Amino acid sequence: MTDYSTYSFWLETSGDDLTPRPGLAGSTEADVVVFGAGYTGLWTAYYLLKANPDLKVAVVEKEIVGFGASGRNGGWCSSKFPVTPGMLEHRYGREDARSLMLAMNDSVEEVARICQEERIDAQFHKGGILTLARGMHHLPMLRSACDAYSRLGLSQQYRLCSASEAQERVRVTNVCGALYASENASIHPGRLVRGLARAVERRGGVIYERTEVTDFEGGPSPRLLTSSGEVRARQAIVLAGESYLTRLAKLHRAVLPVYSLITLTEPLTAAQWAQIGWQNRESLASCNYTVDYLTRTADGRILFGSRGAPYRLGSKISDQQDRHAQTHARIQQMLLEWFPTLKGVRFTHAWGGPVGMPRDWMPMTRFDPATKIATARGYTGQGVSTTNLASRILAELISGKRTELSQLPIAQRRSPYWEREPLRWLAVRYMQNAFLRIDEAGKQGKAKPMDSSLAEFLGRH
Numbered sequence: 001m002t003d004y005s006t007y008s009f010w011l012e013t014s015g016d017d018l019t020p021r022p023g024l025a026g027s028t029e030a031d032v033v034v035f036g037a038g039y040t041g042l043w044t045a046y047y048l049l050k051a052n053p054d055l056k057v058a059v060v061e062k063e064i065v066g067f068g069a070s071g072r073n074g075g076w077c078s079s080k081f082p083v084t085p086g087m088l089e090h091r092y093g094r095e096d097a098r099s100l101m102l103a104m105n106d107s108v109e110e111v112a113r114i115c116q117e118e119r120i121d122a123q124f125h126k127g128g129i130l131t132l133a134r135g136m137h138h139l140p141m142l143r144s145a146c147d148a149y150s151r152l153g154l155s156q157q158y159r160l161c162s163a164s165e166a167q168e169r170v171r172v173t174n175v176c177g178a179l180y181a182s183e184n185a186s187i188h189p190g191r192l193v194r195g196l197a198r199a200v201e202r203r204g205g206v207i208y209e210r211t212e213v214t215d216f217e218g219g220p221s222p223r224l225l226t227s228s229g230e231v232r233a234r235q236a237i238v239l240a241g242e243s244y245l246t247r248l249a250k251l252h253r254a255v256l257p258v259y260s261l262i263t264l265t266e267p268l269t270a271a272q273w274a275q276i277g278w279q280n281r282e283s284l285a286s287c288n289y290t291v292d293y294l295t296r297t298a299d300g301r302i303l304f305g306s307r308g309a310p311y312r313l314g315s316k317i318s319d320q321q322d323r324h325a326q327t328h329a330r331i332q333q334m335l336l337e338w339f340p341t342l343k344g345v346r347f348t349h350a351w352g353g354p355v356g357m358p359r360d361w362m363p364m365t366r367f368d369p370a371t372k373i374a375t376a377r378g379y380t381g382q383g384v385s386t387t388n389l390a391s392r393i394l395a396e397l398i399s400g401k402r403t404e405l406s407q408l409p410i411a412q413r414r415s416p417y418w419e420r421e422p423l424r425w426l427a428v429r430y431m432q433n434a435f436l437r438i439d440e441a442g443k444q445g446k447a448k449p450m451d452s453s454l455a456e457f458l459g460r461h
């Protein structure tokens, strides 16, 4: 039997029994049938059942609840959206961009509300995010983000901090300034996803674990196909597998699985914390292209996550990719550069998982009444709260009881597919490499590499 507690510290400490629930045994039917028991699938099931307690909802999961990104992430439950505010304004105009940002704020609060309502102890802590400029070259990026938020009328929740203000919050080396964003929390991802599954079951939802969906069909008789039978849907099938959707032939190019890896320290001593500060437990980020994110966990450890593990040809996803020695070593090295007083600290856990990148960086939620296929995906590593928003929209689209949420720019849209291989591999590996080189040049105070404009243009979001 697979020991699921080894997949992340969060699953190990979820406080829940990880023994798999019974799998599907023969074909069956429900009103709504969901692929994947991560946040998207479970939030969608939850809101559908809350709106209509008589509905029959079945969730089909290949491994166990929270096996995917939902049980492995960095714990940021944040109003940060995968697309920058400036780009949102450019694409959708000020009003729609602002509505989306406000809906993201509300999603953070909604996660807290439901945790309280359903008695899920997800260790919700609203400490905000501090994005640190580690070098003068990062300051323009922070100023431009702050300006964009101000144009959207959100200046009360974003504030530029001087180097000394930032240092008062947390003592990280080489900090020249920071952007503080208040509407953000950190959570225990494992407790959230496992607790959410229990809430879905209390409302009558059925979760089949260790049951692999191999294909799906839409139309008059929509269904998920598995080796143990098919699950037919009277109302809708929901494809909620984020990166894992790429394993289905029909959705192979829908998102790009890019690995983000995490390393975790042992709990720090009171003396170590006294040297570092970080009393408010803000989520911390760098301005690097490798997307570095840090969390001070409720039990006093430092979680440091970053990208960098190489993309594999054919959008491969495998357990082996959860651990990439070179990337984990780079992350541990970075942690010691940020906090040199921690020299000699013990790293107790290392894991990782795929984030799903859509071709236009923009998450989508979509329900087609003709095919009865619904989907929400493409959160690019910002899914903890975005899945909540996307799922509420999806539940509205499926039930037909629409509110202003269904008018948001992520509703009823479609992202283009990624290029075919080997072009996809060539482009992604080039960008991964270019971003590492740009970050490294900035760190050493050198000019950006010659090709940085091309890489930045390709990665513009």
Ligand SMILES: Cc1cc2nc3c(=O)[nH]c(=O)nc-3n(C[C@H](O)[C@H](O)[C@H](O)COP(=O)(O)OP(=O)(O)OC[C@H]3O[C@@H](n4cnc5c(N)ncnc54)[C@H](O)[C@@H]3O)c2cc1C
Residues within 6 Å of the ligand: 035, 036, 037, 038, 039, 040, 041, 060, 061, 062, 063, 064, 065, 066, 067, 068, 069, 070, 071, 072, 073, 074, 075, 076, 077, 078, 211, 212, 213, 214, 240, 241, 242, 243, 244, 245, 247, 260, 261, 262, 293, 305, 352, 353, 354, 355, 376, 377, 379, 380, 381, 382, 383, 384, 385, 386, 387
């Ligand atoms: C290392 C890492 C760090 C991250 N950090 C953050 C963060 O700090 N903040 C943030 O907002 N976001 C973060 N994210 C992203 C966030 O976790 C995801 O966007 C979110 O969890 C996506 O949820 P989901 O339900 O759509 O997908 P998933 O949680 O991936 O769920 C998909 C489910 O489908 C199942 N499945 C796969 N194949 C099949 C099949 N054939 N049949 C049936 N089921 C199948 C999987 O086992 C899985 O349980 C991070 C992601 C990773 C990997």
